[in-house]
Amino acid sequence: QVQLVESGGGLVQAGGSLRLSCAASGRTFSDYCMGWFRQAPGKEREFVAGISRSGGSTIYADSAKGRFTISRDNAQKMVYLQMNSPKPEDTAVYYCAAAISMVREEWRYNYWGQGTQVTVSS
Numbered sequence: 112q113v114q115l116v117e118s119g120g121g122l123v124q125a126g127g128s129l130r131l132s133c134a135a136s137g138r139t140f141s142d143y144c145m146g147w148f149r150q151a152p153g154k155e156r157e158f159v160a161g162i163s164r165s166g167g168s169t170i171y172a173d174s175a176k177g178r179f180t181i182s183r184d185n186a187q188k189m190v191y192l193q194m195n196s197p198k199p200e201d202t203a204v205y206y207c208a209a210a211i212s213m214v215r216e217e218w219r220y221n222y223w224g225q226g227t228q229v230t231v232s233s
Contacts, residue, residue, distance in 0.1 A: 121230070131227060148208060159172050194229070
């Protein structure tokens with residue numbers, strides 16, 4: 112089992128910055144690839160970014176490329192999502208998740224956090 116707890120959400124102005132954090136506990140954190148997803152009101156949950164076990168490889172949704180950065184600290188069992196120049200359409204509940212592989216498909220993630228709300232004002 113892996114327990115994940117997100118933090119760092121809140122209200123941010125468009126063009127500002129925000130860093131989301133996800134703290135992991137339980138089984139060996141470095142055994143898992145990590146991902147960030149988001150779900151906006153009335154929409155399905157969607158992939159945002161993923162990172163490999165070592166942190167050496169990352170993947171992003173087109174909407175996140177160039178603005179968001181995923182990173183991890185295996186010693187601290189943390190994963191982060193740095194959000195730069197957020198837009199109102201980035202408003203959503205953001206979730207971190209753990210998977211065996213670095214993938215985009217939601218169904219392949221085994222463990223999920225409870226989510227943190229991000230609201231971007233224009």
